[in-house]
Amino acid sequence: MTAGGPAAEPAVRTRGLTKRFRSGQVAVDHIDLVVPRGAVYGFLGPNGSGKTTTIRMLLGLVSPTAGSVELLGSSMPGGGPVVLPRVGALVEGPAFHPYLSARANLERLDAVDATASPQSRPGRIDAALERVGLTAAAAKKYRQYSLGMKQRLGLAAALLRPRDLLLLDEPTNGLDPQGTREVRALVRELADGGATVLVSSHLLSEIEQVCSHVGIMSRGELLAQGTRAEIAETGTTEVRVMTRPDQRAHVARVLTGLGLEDVRVDGEVVAAPLGGTAVEKVAQAVVGDGVDLLGLEVRRPTLEDVFVRLTGEGFDVDR
């Protein structure tokens, strides 16, 4: 709280962070994560790409084989006692005592927090339960909770106190569409309140809309990271030309003549990466060559294109 200026220190920074498990597997491989203050950072990657292991290392649960971690300016795990009270976390799904009620579970978590005030506890617990929509089910035993209710309770635990940083590992796992939407709204609300949020997911579509920044993991490596726009720009902008079926080959020849590469017929359109070519030149050339131009579209790269290109489309877990 002393450090100069919010821009000075990222909320999360790792340098060469690596985890090799005793099995010999390198789950996280020299990643340099930078989550700026105030960002909503989408931490994306297929199953088994190392997201949870990274989050465990950020929190000091797993010790890195190499590299360092800084959370809110303090180095971990040494700074844990000071910095972790300001961090809310959901790691690999919620976990509570099954035979205690939701409220009793939250009470326990708050009671063991040396920095939480016992006086404000009931109020904060009520507020947290309210925020995730569990007020009506607060007295139920955790064992009787449904998957989505458990997930909500995990979020409530992370929100027991005001936080500067939230590390949410797959927060939408098991939630219904309504719940997923609520989580997105919650993330937005937290960010608006000044918190930094890191949200991991293997489903891009679930969090894409709320992210200001994105990091893409695959096989333990951080393949790309930056603002959404920066990441999207690493994709390719395409021009797509619509014409009559009999003229498609003709259009393809024109595009190739303009110097465009990788020209292909994609369903009803002829598409090609635009490269440095201006789109009006394409339009002129096509029309000038006597083609009946039915439509012309410039498609900017989406995050999803980049994600799929970087992580592959395969369904199988890589290792």
Added chain:
Amino acid sequence: MSIVDTPVPVAPAAPARATARLLRSELRLVFGRVRNLVLLAGLAAVPLLIGTVLFVTQSTPVAGQGPPFLDRVTGNGVFLVFAALVSCLPFLLPLCVAIVSGDAIAGEASTGTLRYLLVVPVPRTRLLLAKAVAALAFAGAAVVAIAVVGLAAGAAYFGVGDVVLLSGDTIPLAAGMLRTLGVVGYVIASLTGLVAVGLFLSTLTEVPVAAMASTVVVAIVSGVLDALPQLSAIHPGLLTHHWLDFGEFLRLEVDASTLLAGLAVQGAWVAIFGALAWSRFTTADVSS
């Protein structure tokens, strides 16, 4: 927008306060669990069972037959406490210690709650200490439950009076009660080594039943080794060797050195396994 403008107030409670809160929470967890309460009730039922059998059959066991002290119960109900403790020490009390201490860390690991305790954050050393104290408190509660129920049942069935010591001397009931307290304290202290062993085993696994079972096995194997005369050289250092020395309290002149020897052995087991548990738990990856 700036985090610097809206700091989360972090005012750590004094470590002693925080530890007390943690401990209270642990105690509530251990003593609030139905399984543990059933265990406690089961142990407390042992003196009741013994007393009832003796009362109903109206037979005074012959001295030297059955467990020590059994033959004196019908004469003075106080002895039901000692007879019950002797009956519980070989298996039931170790089982009780094993269930709670083996569950301490492994139970939290298996439910996944361990990772959330650590990110609260609860310092690992403090958590381990609180778990150890809570487990010991439960073992203590079990011993106290046996003593209290033993005394009550003994008084109800056979009445209590001046205590005839092993030496044949008689001391007033009040003095006898004081010695009973000593016995209870010594038996609780005798269980500390096993608590440490259980706690250590609990840091090794995410399967609580495995930690519990191996802790019971340690106690039983110790008893088996203690019965082999060929191993008499190592007997004094065995975890269970001095457990029945509480009889020392029932001599006219209590021999402190015998009792201290027993306590020293427990201290050594606590030191060794406490250190092992600590070094393991403070460095292990929590990947459950």
